[in-house]
Amino acid sequence: MPVALIAFLRQAARRGRSVLLSVPLKLKILGLALALILLFGAVIIYKVQAALSENFDAFLREESRFVATELSYQSHDYLLINDVYGLTQMLRNTVQNRPDLRYVFVRNAEGQVVAHTFEGGFPADLLGRSPGLSAPRSEPKLLRTNEGSIWEATAGISNGNEGAVVVGVKGDSLRRQIGVITGSLARTTLLVAVFGVLLSLGLTWLITRPVTRLLEATRAVRRGDYSVRAPTESQDELGRLMEGFNAMVLSLASADKARLEKEHLQQDFLHRVMAGQESERKRIARELHDQTGQALASVMVDIKMLENAKNETETSQSIGRLRKAITEEMKAIHDLAVALRPSVLDDLGLVPAVEMLVRGFINRHGIPVELTIIGFTEKRPDGCTETCVYRIVQEALSNVARHAQATEVSVLLEWRGEKIRGVIEDNGIGFAPELVDSKAKLGVLGMRERIQLLQGAFRIESSPGEGAMLVFEMPAKAGVCHEQ
Amino acid sequence: MNNERIRILVVDDHPVLLSGLSLLLNAEPDMEVAGTADSGPKALALAKELQPDIVLLDISLPGTSGLLLLPEILRQALQTRVLMLTMHEDHQYLKEAVAKGAKGFILKKCLDVDLLYAIRSVMRGQMYIHPAMMPDILAEQDKGAASPEEMLWLSLSKREQQVMLAVAMGFTSREIAEQHFLSEKTVATYRSRAMAKLGLETRAELVEFVSRQKRSVK
Numbered sequence: 001m002p003v004a005l006i007a008f009l010r011q012a013a014r015r016g017r018s019v020l021l022s023v024p025l026k027l028k029i030l031g032l033a034l035a036l037i038l039l040f041g042a043v044i045i046y047k048v049q050a051a052l053s054e055n056f057d058a059f060l061r062e063e064s065r066f067v068a069t070e071l072s073y074q075s076h077d078y079l080l081i082n083d084v085y086g087l088t089q090m091l092r093n094t095v096q097n098r099p100d101l102r103y104v105f106v107r108n109a110e111g112q113v114v115a116h117t118f119e120g121g122f123p124a125d126l127l128g129r130s131p132g133l134s135a136p137r138s139e140p141k142l143l144r145t146n147e148g149s150i151w152e153a154t155a156g157i158s159n160g161n162e163g164a165v166v167v168g169v170k171g172d173s174l175r176r177q178i179g180v181i182t183g184s185l186a187r188t189t190l191l192v193a194v195f196g197v198l199l200s201l202g203l204t205w206l207i208t209r210p211v212t213r214l215l216e217a218t219r220a221v222r223r224g225d226y227s228v229r230a231p232t233e234s235q236d237e238l239g240r241l242m243e244g245f246n247a248m249v250l251s252l253a254s255a256d257k258a259r260l261e262k263e264h265l266q267q268d269f270l271h272r273v274m275a276g277q278e279s280e281r282k283r284i285a286r287e288l289h290d291q292t293g294q295a296l297a298s299v300m301v302d303i304k305m306l307e308n309a310k311n312e313t314e315t316s317q318s319i320g321r322l323r324k325a326i327t328e329e330m331k332a333i334h335d336l337a338v339a340l341r342p343s344v345l346d347d348l349g350l351v352p353a354v355e356m357l358v359r360g361f362i363n364r365h366g367i368p369v370e371l372t373i374i375g376f377t378e379k380r381p382d383g384c385t386e387t388c389v390y391r392i393v394q395e396a397l398s399n400v401a402r403h404a405q406a407t408e409v410s411v412l413l414e415w416r417g418e419k420i421r422g423v424i425e426d427n428g429i430g431f432a433p434e435l436v437d438s439k440a441k442l443g444v445l446g447m448r449e450r451i452q453l454l455q456g457a458f459r460i461e462s463s464p465g466e467g468a469m470l471v472f473e474m475p476a477k478a479g480v481c482h483e484q
Numbered sequence: 485m486n487n488e489r490i491r492i493l494v495v496d497d498h499p500v501l502l503s504g505l506s507l508l509l510n511a512e513p514d515m516e517v518a519g520t521a522d523s524g525p526k527a528l529a530l531a532k533e534l535q536p537d538i539v540l541l542d543i544s545l546p547g548t549s550g551l552l553l554l555p556e557i558l559r560q561a562l563q564t565r566v567l568m569l570t571m572h573e574d575h576q577y578l579k580e581a582v583a584k585g586a587k588g589f590i591l592k593k594c595l596d597v598d599l600l601y602a603i604r605s606v607m608r609g610q611m612y613i614h615p616a617m618m619p620d621i622l623a624e625q626d627k628g629a630a631s632p633e634e635m636l637w638l639s640l641s642k643r644e645q646q647v648m649l650a651v652a653m654g655f656t657s658r659e660i661a662e663q664h665f666l667s668e669k670t671v672a673t674y675r676s677r678a679m680a681k682l683g684l685e686t687r688a689e690l691v692e693f694v695s696r697q698k699r700s701v702k
Contacts, residue, residue: 045536079577155654173576262545323596327593330592330593333595334571344574344576347543347549347551347572347577347580348576348580352574352576355576356574370639372635372638372639374632374634374636375632375633410681412636412639412681414632414636416632416683416685422597422682423681425681436516461673461676461677461680464671466670469677469680
């Protein structure tokens with residue numbers, strides 16, 4: 001059984017908790033205030049009533065005894081002269097002056113009622129219930145009547161020899177008094193409760209208004225509106241929360257801006273790359289069509305001439321032309337293929353490929369290049385790294401050829417430990433890095449993208465008249481490589 | 485010799501070239517094509533089975549490279565002499581092929597003239613390399629074996645070396661500029677570029693580097 005009880009209590013507590021959690025903050029505070037005030041009021045009323053009722057009975061008892069004793073002295077004289085009328089008048093006056101007195105009656109020594117204050121005759125049941133004379137003084141008794149509880153006290157006249165005075169005290173006015181006090185307490189409680197409700201409404205407004213606005217701000221931020229700020233007029237925990245929120249929105253905004261810029265740049269880069277790819281394809285198509293196609297057509301012509309050759313001389317002339325055309329075409333196609341992707345890079349590796357690149361550069365532009373390659377003996381980086389380094393050297397050299405007007409170039413590649421680094425330097429006219437035109441920028445952006453993909457770093461140092469230097473560094477083994 | 489023809493295995497992935505070469509070679513009285521292969525595994529199998537006198541080996545093969553295949557073929561057929569057949573004029577290929585045991589290096593563009601001559605030369609125990617490629621081979625020879633740090637140091641210009649030494653000795657850019665009649669900015673440029681080339685970041689690293697250089701020079 002206790003187990004079941006504990007389980008039940010637990011479940012009830014859980015349910016209560018979940019209800020409490022689901023109720024809005026406003027209702028929580030309101031409910032708390034209201035409950036506290038009402039509880040306090042109820043306890044006060046209960047306590048006051050209990051204290052008053054306790055005194056009330058004792059008071060009525062004393063009152064009844066006191067009045068009975070008092071009247072027993074006063075009745076003595078009236079009985080002596082047998083002035084029943086005067087006695088009755090006196091009793092009535094007394095009852096009128098004391099609102100708590102319900103009735104008074106006087107018995108003579110024989111036990112007969114000689115005077116009473118009942119309007120419309122003495123009640124018969126009371127007559128029957130008072131047999132003769134009792135002790136001259138007796139303790140007040142509590143009577144349960146159809147009118148409510150009545151304290152009845154009896155006091156003997158002249159020690160009970162000449163009769164007795166019987167007094168019934170009801171205490172209506174006192175009861176009313178208590179009612180009045182209780183009522184006023186209840187009213188006060190209600191008033192305080194109303195006040196408390198207003199106060200807690202104000203308090204919750206103070207608390208929940210910034211929270212509501214914070215909520216609105218959060219929604220706005222979620223929609224991507226970073227201009228919103230949470231109110232920060234308060235200095236309490238909520239105020240600090242708002243400040244924290246604002247700082248977060250600010251940093252979010254700047255991060256988002258940076259992200260957008262980067263995205264934009266990347267998109268631009270992607271567009272340019274795609275455009276570049278397309279124009280490259282166009283170039284290759286034209287090359288194949290115009291150059292190779294024409295060369296093959298001329299081969300066809302020469303074969304026809306060979307077929308029609310009338311003598312030895314014509315034959316050997318045709319053969320000579322054929323050989324020349326084919327040799328030229330082979331070279332053209334080979335150059336095209338190397339320009340696209342040098343198979344040296346795949347077959348022999350980075351160092352021979354860079355050496356070939358540099359030799360080609362020297363042959364084409366007549367600019368001496370000092371090439372220093374360190375640490376690459378008998379080992380090769382992975383394919384992605386090789387391609388990346390090759391393309392960077394290629395791009396850097398082609399930038400030098402296009403813009404630098406250099407008379408000396410140096411290329412340094414070093415494989416040291418886990419890293420490959422490179423320095424490509426020229427003594428040309430240099431440039432202000434921020435003034436690079438968009439076409440060269442694309443090249444630089446491409447280099448940077450390539451290196452960053454391989455977790456490498458890259459920088460260009462230059463200023464007008466000082467030549468330029470490109471420095472890069474990257475891991476020798478790429479983390480991810482999709483190249484085959 | 486007359487009754488014994490040179491047995492040749494041709495490895496190339498272009499069917500047209502394969503059949504052309506077969507025609508050309510079979511037309512010679514002292515040669516015969518013993519087999520043709522258009523892939524690496526097939527070439528290896530045939531080399532083992534046929535033990536040819538000569539293998540004509542293309543460098544560009546699907547999925548592999550003749551340069552990778554070369555040592556394998558030599559292992560399968562010990563008596564075989566391999567002639568590389570290639571589009572690539574780059575002497576790096578030549579160097580690699582010779583290092584791996586090729587006896588000849590024929591450019592495809594010179595195929596018609598060189599091939600028969602090359603095969604006969606190689607059969608006589610000579611090597612055949614196209615004359616146009618000789619200068620590159622010779623140019624390769626004069627590179628001395630320096631230590632990486634020496635090479636790094638030598639990659640600096642004279643001016644950069646001077647500036648680096650001065651920096652290592654503790655001179656400030658201003659003092660170096662005065663010594664060498666340069667502007668301070670130029671010295672700073674020299675300094676940053678030379679440091680980048682050496683792959684160094686702090687002056688302490690430079691001091692260490694320079695002191696190692698001095699030791700190795702002595």
